Amino acid sequence: MGILKIVVLISGRGSNLQAIINKCNKKSTPAKIIAVISNNAKASGLKLKGKFDKIAIDNKLNKKEFETELQKNLKKLSPNLICLAGFMKVLSPYIIKRWKNKIINIHPSLLPSFKGLDTHKRVLSEGVKVSGCTIHFVDRSLDGGPIIAQAATIVNKNITAENLMKKILKIEHKLYPEVVHLFAKKKITIKSNKVFIKDEKELNAFIKSI
Ligand code: GRF
Numbered sequence: 001m002g003i004l005k006i007v008v009l010i011s012g013r014g015s016n017l018q019a020i021i022n023k024c025n026k027k028s029t030p031a032k033i034i035a036v037i038s039n040n041a042k043a044s045g046l047k048l049k050g051k052f053d054k055i056a057i058d059n060k061l062n063k064k065e066f067e068t069e070l071q072k073n074l075k076k077l078s079p080n081l082i083c084l085a086g087f088m089k090v091l092s093p094y095i096i097k098r099w100k101n102k103i104i105n106i107h108p109s110l111l112p113s114f115k116g117l118d119t120h121k122r123v124l125s126e127g128v129k130v131s132g133c134t135i136h137f138v139d140r141s142l143d144g145g146p147i148i149a150q151a152a153t154i155v156n157k158n159i160t161a162e163n164l165m166k167k168i169l170k171i172e173h174k175l176y177p178e179v180v181h182l183f184a185k186k187k188i189t190i191k192s193n194k195v196f197i198k199d200e201k202e203l204n205a206f207i208k209s210i
Contacts, residue, residue, distance in 0.1 A: 007077055035073070040059055096139060104135055149179050149197075151210050
């Protein structure tokens with residue numbers, strides 16, 4: 001089985017990036033991060049250790065220029081998978097079309113509920129009882145592409161948005177690497193906008209164990 005070449009796009013902290021790095025460092029996962037690209041040169045995620053290129057694209061560029069630069073880098077790197085991990089820019093159809101079904105994202109809610117920013121605050125103000133995170137393919141809609149995997153947790157009464165964020169982030173750190181592993185093992189396919197997972201029972205058991 002060939003090695004899955006991954007590019008991770010970040011804007012900040014990079015804790016999901018670290019979780020993916022850890023997974024790729026395991027022999028059992030035939031995947032390799034070849035580059036991390038950030039729209040923020042000061043992103044702490046760019047300081048993480050690993051044998052990959054670290055590329056900062058000037059955030060002051062306008063959208064068209066930014067994406068031309070991004071596409072230039074992606075074309076050179078030729079990844080099999082592009083993981084958005086706290087990447088705060090919305091990609092335009094220009095990039096999404098060129099990397100169709102190769103871009104995935106993690107969002108800290110149970111999509112399609114609570115798309116966009118300030119998720120946990122909105123979850124709490126709506127009095128929602130269950131929240132979680134979602135990994136999905138990226139399409140033209142905001143946080144709206146085909147869903148790959150989700151993990152849920154109870155929203156405890158009186159929890160703060162900060163603590164809910166921390167609770168869900170811990171789940172993200174388990175789910176995202178697992179999904180990357182499944183891509184590396186060629187167990188994820190997409191047909192007519194529906195995601196199919198080989199050995200889905202195993203993934204479900206894993207999610208239950210998180
Ligand atoms: C995560 O909560 C992720 O779901 C969201 O942005 C946050 C990124 O955190 N898209 P980190 O940079 O991976 O620590």
